[in-house]
Amino acid sequence: MRREGPAHVLPDDVDTDQIIPGEYLNTVPDEELGAYVLEGYDAAFSDRVSHGDILIAGENFGLGSSREAAPIAIREAGIGAVVAESFARIFYRNAINVGLPIAEVPGISEHVSDDDIIRVDLAQGIVENVTRDESFQINPLPPSLLDILSAGGLIPYRRNRR
Template identity: 70%
Template sequence: MERSGHARLLPDDVDTDQIIPGEYLNTIPEDQLGEHVLEGYDADFPERVADGDVLVAGKNFGLGSSREAAPIAIRNAGVAAVVAESFARIFYRNAINVGLPIAVVPGITEHVSEGDVVRVDLTEGRVENTTTGKSFSISPLPDDLTEILEAGGLVPLRQRQRTAEREAGRGAGRNEEGE
């Protein structure tokens, strides 16, 4: 699984309230959360982020609440991936569960500037600043997490699995004539 895009830099300790301010959680539909991504950090950020961008953050990205709205807002803003020096544990898992590719790269912020092109390959275990040629090895994601991301999240994966199970069950015990 590979993603590539222009870097949008963020500091250490960006919390979920900065990623998606609480005022939007019960007032707009989930598919509109991306229109307000990182407004709590910078009111102009939603206008600057472009489809396919890669967020490059410092330490402890996504700390705060356990709500899934934060990675959903990032995903719905069209962000291709998030690379950070470290993530809050619950944010990391929520990101995977909603289909948002993420990678931990200690020291990444020292080697990426705003607008650099960053390529993230979670299968091969590599993050590269293609603008400067600096490359980082990371642990490839386990197959089960890659499967969740490729499906677009845990819910779409389970829906596909249930559909496949139902379809397999319909064919069980039938002869060539369907009897």
């Protein structure tokens, strides 16, 4: 599973209310949530995002509520992967379940600037900053979870196995 694109660098502690504010939770269908991605962090964020872009985040990305709309909004905005120093627990599970590629790389923020080209290879467990020619090990994802992610989430994973 490989993704490559320009980076958007985010700070520590970007919470789920910033990723998708509460007012959209049950009024906006999943496929339209991308239009509001990270609106609570930067109201114009979705205008700056193109298909295949990569999010680089600090520690504790996705803290807060259990809303699955958070990883769905990121996925629907066309973001290829989220690389963070660490993820909040529920966000981590939700991202895998909805098929949003995530990679935990401690210390990554210091090695990436906005618009650097980032390559994420989950199967190999490597994130590369192509612009700076640096590469980093991903904290390994258990094989069972990598399988779910590779299938595109828990729903397609189960469908494939039936």
